[in-house]
Structure formats: structure tokens, C-alpha cells
Amino acid sequence: MATITEHEEQQISEANASGRNPVVFVHGLWLLPSSWDRWGTLFQEAGYATLAPGWPDDPETVDQARTKPEVFAGKSIKEVADHFEDVIRRLDRKPAVIGHSFGGLMTQILAGRGRSAASVAIDPAPFRGVLPLPISSLRAASPVLTNPLNRGRAVPLTYEQFRYAFANAVGEDEAKDLYATFAVPASGEPLFQAAAANINPWTEAKVDTKNAERGPLLILDGELDNTVPWAIANASFNRQKRNPGVTEIEKVPGRGHALTIDGGWREVAQIALAFVQRFVAAGAVAAMPIGGGETASIAVATPEGVQTST
Numbered sequence: 001m002a003t004i005t006e007h008e009e010q011q012i013s014e015a016n017a018s019g020r021n022p023v024v025f026v027h028g029l030w031l032l033p034s035s036w037d038r039w040g041t042l043f044q045e046a047g048y049a050t051l052a053p054g055w056p057d058d059p060e061t062v063d064q065a066r067t068k069p070e071v072f073a074g075k076s077i078k079e080v081a082d083h084f085e086d087v088i089r090r091l092d093r094k095p096a097v098i099g100h101s102f103g104g105l106m107t108q109i110l111a112g113r114g115r116s117a118a119s120v121a122i123d124p125a126p127f128r129g130v131l132p133l134p135i136s137s138l139r140a141a142s143p144v145l146t147n148p149l150n151r152g153r154a155v156p157l158t159y160e161q162f163r164y165a166f167a168n169a170v171g172e173d174e175a176k177d178l179y180a181t182f183a184v185p186a187s188g189e190p191l192f193q194a195a196a197a198n199i200n201p202w203t204e205a206k207v208d209t210k211n212a213e214r215g216p217l218l219i220l221d222g223e224l225d226n227t228v229p230w231a232i233a234n235a236s237f238n239r240q241k242r243n244p245g246v247t248e249i250e251k252v253p254g255r256g257h258a259l260t261i262d263g264g265w266r267e268v269a270q271i272a273l274a275f276v277q278r279f280v281a282a283g284a285v286a287a288m289p290i291g292g293g294e295t296a297s298i299a300v301a302t303p304e305g306v307q308t309s310t
Contacts, residue, residue: 002057002079002082002083004053004083004086007054007060008051008053008054008087011050011052011053012090012091014049015049015051015091016090016091018049020047020048020049020282020283021048021049021093021095021117021280021281022048022049022050022051022095022096023043023048023049023051023095023096023097023098023276023280024050024051024053024084024087024095024096024097025039025050025052025099025103026084026097026098026099026100026104026107026110027052027100027101027103028100028101028102028104028125029101029186029187029190030156030157030162030165030166030183030185030186031101031182031183031184031261032054032059032061032065032184033052033053033054034052034061034062034182035100035260036050036052036260038265038269039098039260039265040052042266042269042270043269043273043276046273046277046282047282047283048096048280051087051091053083053084053087055072055075055080055083055187056075056079056080056083057075058071059071059184062182062183062184065184065185066156066185069154069156069184070154071154072154072184072185072187073152073187073188074152074187074189075187075189076187076189076190076193076204077102077105077106077109077189077193077194077204077205078204080102080106081106081109081110081113081204084097084106085110085115088115094115094116095117096117096118096119096120096276096279096280097110097111097115097116097118097120098119098272099120099121099122099124101122101124101257102190102194103122104122104125104219104228105121105125105126105127105194105205105207107119107120107121108121108124108127108209108217108236108240109206111207111211111217112207112208112211112214113208113211114211114213114215116214116215117215117279117280118215118217118218118275118278118279118280119216119217119218120217120219120220120275120276121217121220121236122219122220122221122259122260122268122272123220123221123222123225123227123228123233123257123259124219124228124232125190125205125228126194126197126205126228126232126235127194127197127205127207127236127239128197128198128200128203128205128207129198129206129239130198130232130235130236130239131198131235132229132231132232132235134229134231136226136229137226137228137229137232139164139226140164140165140257141191141195141227143155143157143161144188144191144192145191145195150188150192151188153188154185154186154187154188155186155187155188156185156186157186159175159176159179162175162178162183163175163179164226165226165227165257166178166256166257166258167179167256167258167262168224168226169222169224169225169254169255169256169258169259169262170256170258170262170263174262178258178262181261190205193205207239207240209239209240209242209243210243211243212243212244214243214245215245215279216245216246216247216248216275216278216279217240217245217246217247217248218248218249218271218275219236219237219240219247220233220249220250220252220259220268220272221233221251222251222252222255222256222257223251223252223253223254223255224254224255224256225255225256225257226256226257227257230251233249234249246279248275252267252271
């Protein structure tokens with residue numbers, strides 16, 4: 001079991017002391033918790049307490065991460081999900097959870113464990129039962145998957161690899177700035193776990209989509225995302241819509257995998273915030289104990305069926 005860091009303890013204490021409902025942000029591969037800093041400010045201004053825990057052994061800064069990349073190696077999906085669940089168990093109120101990429105997969109795992117009051121999974125990595133395997137996804141993951149030895153390693157992306165996997169929908173100057181500001185090495189193991197999920201019945205890349213305690217879920221996906229194209233996000237939605245809770249999906253026009261960190265981050269954050277506000281009140285509320293441009297098309301799954309609006 002990963003140890004909760006001093007910084008995470010501080011975030012937990014501040015959230016509990018605030019009397020506000022918490023929002024937990026979960027980053028994905030090749031990023032750090034600091035990638036959520038602007039989101040945290042926005043949600044705090046809206047009346048929420050925010051936490052951005054790290055994956056186990058995450059360095060504090062991008063410079064530290066690049067100096068000691070080996071700390072990322074060997075982190076598995078279950079290890080990371082369990083760590084975030086440990087943090088959530090320490091909160092006085094059940095949080096909303098927002099995650100990106102593999103953080104979006106972790107978000108759905110945590111929701112499936114009944115740990116989230118509302119969830120937003122952005123460009124989420126696939127789980128067992130999600131079958132599409134677009135060529136662009138294979139290319140985006142190829143820096144890791146082409147070498148079996150990478151399973152136990154920390155793998156960095158070159159600028160060209162980052163440009164394709166994350167920053168294909170922004171200009172060259174912005175892409176270079178995003179790479180310099182945010183990109184860090186990542187554990188290879190989760191990608192191998194996700195790649196084999198549909199042939200491994202014991203995979204850790206699985207989500208309990210039927211748990212009635214899952215809570216409301218929104219899946220967001222960038223229209224131009226090479227790493228998690230619409231086919232993957234929509235297949236995840238089709239699995240999740242069987243849940244009795246509210247389940248929605250929205251395509252964000254003109255955006256790639258870097259949509260949470262690029263110059264248009266606020267648009268995406270506002271969509272996520274609006275969803276959270278529908279189900280989790282901002283400001284001080286009674287404690288809730290935690291148990292065990294363009295118009296985007298939106299599909300909503302409810303117990304009455306799927307409704308599509310624009």
C-alpha cells in the first residue's frame with residue numbers, strides 16, 4: 001500500500017476543515033498533479049475544496065521527474081486506484097472525482113467502487129469490455145508497447161511522440177510549450193495492462209459499471225484525440241449507460257488529448273464544473289460519510305433510456 005504523502009495529508013486536512021464538498025483530480029500518464037493547478041483554482045472559486053493527489057512516488061516538480069525518471073516505473077492500475085481510494089477514505093465527504101486519460105480510467109474504477117459523488121472521465125483509457133482499437137491509439141502507445149521490457153520501466157516521450165499523442169490539435173509553438181511545461185516519464189505497466197485487458201480475465205483494467213452506487217458520470221472526449229479517439233470513449237459510454245445512474249457523453253470539438261492543459265483548458269473545465277454542480281453542492285454543506293463555439297452532441301443515459309440533444 002502506497003503511503004499518503006505529507007502534501008496529500010495537508011490537502012486532506014484543508015478539505016475537511018473547509019466545510020466544502022471536495023473535488024479530487026486524477027492525472028494520467030506523462031503528467032503530474034500540477035497539471036490540474038488551474039482547474040483547482042477554478043473549482044475553488046466555485047466553492048469546492050480541491051485535491052490533486054499524485055500517483056505513488058510522484059515527484060513534486062517536472063524537473064525532479066526528469067532527473068529521476070525511475071520513480072515512475074512499475075506503477076500498476078490497481079496500485080494507483082487503491083492509493084486514490086485511500087485518500088478519499090480520509091475525507092469527511094464523498095468527493096466528485098475528475099480524471100484525464102488513465103486518470104479517467106481511475107475515475108471510473110473509483111466510481112465503480114462507490115467512492116464518488118459524481119465523476120467526470122476525460123479522454124479515458126479503455127477498460128475490459130471496451131473493444132475498439134483505433135490505429136491512432138496504437139501509434140500513440142507505441143513508444144511503450146513496442147518493447148516488452150518497457151512494462152517494468154519508466155518511459156518518456158520525445159517531443160514528436162508527445163506532439164502526436166497529446167498536442168496534435170494545437171499549433172507548433174504551443175505544443176513545444178506544453179511539452180516543456182508538463183511532459184514527464186510514465187510507468188509502462190498500465191499501458192500493457194490495458195492492452196491485454198480483453199484477453200486477461202484477471203486484469204486490473206476493469207470497471208464495475210453495474211454498481212448502483214456509482215453515481216452520475218460524464219465522459220468527455222476531444223474530437224481530434226489520437227490517443228483516446230471517439231470510438232473508445234463511446235464504447236466506454238455504451239458499457240456505462242447500463243448503470244441506473246445518470247450517464248452522459250460529450251464530444252469537445254476541435255480538441256486533442258491535451259485538452260485539460262492546453263490554451264482551451266477553461267472550456268473543458270467549465271463543462272466538467274457544470275456537471276459536478278448539478279449533483280454536488282458547492283460551499284459548506286452537511287457531511288456525507290463515505291461508505292465501504294460549435295454545439296457538441298450530448299447523449300444522456302437514464303433509467304428511461306438514452307436521450308441525445310445538441
